[in-house]
Amino acid sequence: MVQHCSLSKFLKAKNKAESSTRAQPVGTVKNAGFSSGRTRSEPCSPSVQHRNKRWISHCSIRPIAISHPLISQARLQTREEYNRSRQPPLSHKQYMLRFQEYIRLPLAKRKFCRDCQQLLLQEEWTDHSGHHVMGDISVSHLKRPSQLLHPLENKKTNAQYLFAERSCKFLLDTITDLGFTRVACVGTPRLHEWIRHQSSENERLGVKSLLLDIDFRYSQFYGEEEFCHYNMFNHHFFGGEAAQSMCQKFLEEDDGEGVIMVTDPPFGGLVEPLAFSFHRLQEMHRGSSVTDKCKQLPIFWIFPYFFESRIVQCFPEFTMLDYQVDYDNHSLYKHGKTGRRQSPVRIFTDLPPESIALPEKEGYRFCSLCKRFVSSENKHCDVCGVCPSKDGREWKHCDMCKKCVKPSWTHCVSCNRCALPAHSCSGTKNGCFTCGEDGHKRRNCPHHCVAGQGKKTKVQVKKAFQRSAQRPVHITAERKKRRKNRTKKKPLT
Ligand SMILES: C[S@@+](CC[C@H](N)C(=O)[O-])C[C@H]1O[C@@H](n2cnc3c(N)ncnc32)[C@H](O)[C@@H]1O
Ligand SMILES: [Zn+2]
Ligand SMILES: [Zn+2]
Ligand SMILES: [Zn+2]
Ligand SMILES: [Zn+2]
Numbered sequence: 001m002v003q004h005c006s007l008s009k010f011l012k013a014k015n016k017a018e019s020s021t022r023a024q025p026v027g028t029v030k031n032a033g034f035s036s037g038r039t040r041s042e043p044c045s046p047s048v049q050h051r052n053k054r055w056i057s058h059c060s061i062r063p064i065a066i067s068h069p070l071i072s073q074a075r076l077q078t079r080e081e082y083n084r085s086r087q088p089p090l091s092h093k094q095y096m097l098r099f100q101e102y103i104r105l106p107l108a109k110r111k112f113c114r115d116c117q118q119l120l121l122q123e124e125w126t127d128h129s130g131h132h133v134m135g136d137i138s139v140s141h142l143k144r145p146s147q148l149l150h151p152l153e154n155k156k157t158n159a160q161y162l163f164a165e166r167s168c169k170f171l172l173d174t175i176t177d178l179g180f181t182r183v184a185c186v187g188t189p190r191l192h193e194w195i196r197h198q199s200s201e202n203e204r205l206g207v208k209s210l211l212l213d214i215d216f217r218y219s220q221f222y223g224e225e226e227f228c229h230y231n232m233f234n235h236h237f238f239g240g241e242a243a244q245s246m247c248q249k250f251l252e253e254d255d256g257e258g259v260i261m262v263t264d265p266p267f268g269g270l271v272e273p274l275a276f277s278f279h280r281l282q283e284m285h286r287g288s289s290v291t292d293k294c295k296q297l298p299i300f301w302i303f304p305y306f307f308e309s310r311i312v313q314c315f316p317e318f319t320m321l322d323y324q325v326d327y328d329n330h331s332l333y334k335h336g337k338t339g340r341r342q343s344p345v346r347i348f349t350d351l352p353p354e355s356i357a358l359p360e361k362e363g364y365r366f367c368s369l370c371k372r373f374v375s376s377e378n379k380h381c382d383v384c385g386v387c388p389s390k391d392g393r394e395w396k397h398c399d400m401c402k403k404c405v406k407p408s409w410t411h412c413v414s415c416n417r418c419a420l421p422a423h424s425c426s427g428t429k430n431g432c433f434t435c436g437e438d439g440h441k442r443r444n445c446p447h448h449c450v451a452g453q454g455k456k457t458k459v460q461v462k463k464a465f466q467r468s469a470q471r472p473v474h475i476t477a478e479r480k481k482r483r484k485n486r487t488k489k490k491p492l493t
């Protein structure tokens, strides 16, 4: 393992990194939170389905608008009004006052409404009669809100896939091995609570965590120094300047040393707007210090491996680790052992890969030629000079294609490339025209820009962000159907 001093040397050296583009001022965003257009005392449906729908609609992540010359003032105003109407009924401060009142209640009086996803004070019980109400909410429940709250379930926008303990443990062990003492958890509520839990059990660990997430339910459990209601698709702090400066203070503490950001965005999200926000968080971390411009906030960005080229376009210094991130509530994204599917979710980082030891007891090994830890099946190819596998299986070298390919592919003479034996030689019927892979079309191809355009400029990234911010709200039934088919379980090909 590379020592901590070499890590900081590395960080210094690489921080000649591009200074990212200044964001357009964020105008309006679609809000998330408890508000459903009804007041807290109005009854709400007890059905689980209804509950999920309600949360999904409030936590949908499509970034709406930034100030833009093509968006009329009137339209911006309408959106602002709409967003105001979606604000949660209480402020973060008010939720905290409620929480203090709540923890003073005896255990028998601590109730939680599962339909409304809300901690209940005694005077609210009658409003929730007929709802699914849990009693005896203990301190350990309150310390593990991600286990109490129902994961949001909208597959397209805001599915809350929560880390399995194995992944939380791996992430925290790695973070502490690398010498970090503060973690900005962007969209990683379970990691945040794991860090807080472990740090309270073991004082010597001493790792602090700040959660930034759009899921406003967490403000019932965490104070303003532990949680910011944040939209990572347009770098918007719902709590305004106060919340933003809380985050800045956290990032700048200890002169910006010892802090890392870990993010696990919803996979349906576009890479560019996310990268845009992460660059802005890095700017916040650099703060106003003129002397130490080279200091950069390191990132663990957790995302599926097939987004590698897109992420690398936005963060050229990032590499992908072989570690397979595992989730509790996603049957597809499980660590592969004994016939289970392998998880396609990986960690992208600007830290040197050789500094991140992957657990040997899970089959990872160090490749001294690639100078990084790789999965057990990922065999080094002497021709390509790398351990080539992306999906964790052993890939094979094709002399005709001059690269390593998936084990299930064979070389097709008419297409002059490797593909699945059952592929259609016209090349375009089912798969992607650019890379030939099934499961997506050319416009969504993660290799598309690499093949066609090369690295994206900051202006292109910014434009993509703006375009995504202006997309219409509606999705046609046809598009919905296509997406549904795409997300159906598919075996590895
Ligand atoms: C795939 S889950 C990751 C959870 C993580 N694996 C964990 O266990 O801690 C995505 C997370 O991002 C949050 N999220 C979704 N859209 C967001 C947005 N626009 N801004 C900030 N957070 C968002 C969700 O609430 C959720 O917590
Ligand atoms: Zn209720
Ligand atoms: Zn290798
Ligand atoms: Zn090869
Ligand atoms: Zn081939």
Ligand SMILES: [Zn+2]
Binding pocket: 412, 413, 414, 415, 416, 419, 423, 424, 425, 426
């Ligand atoms: Zn062919």
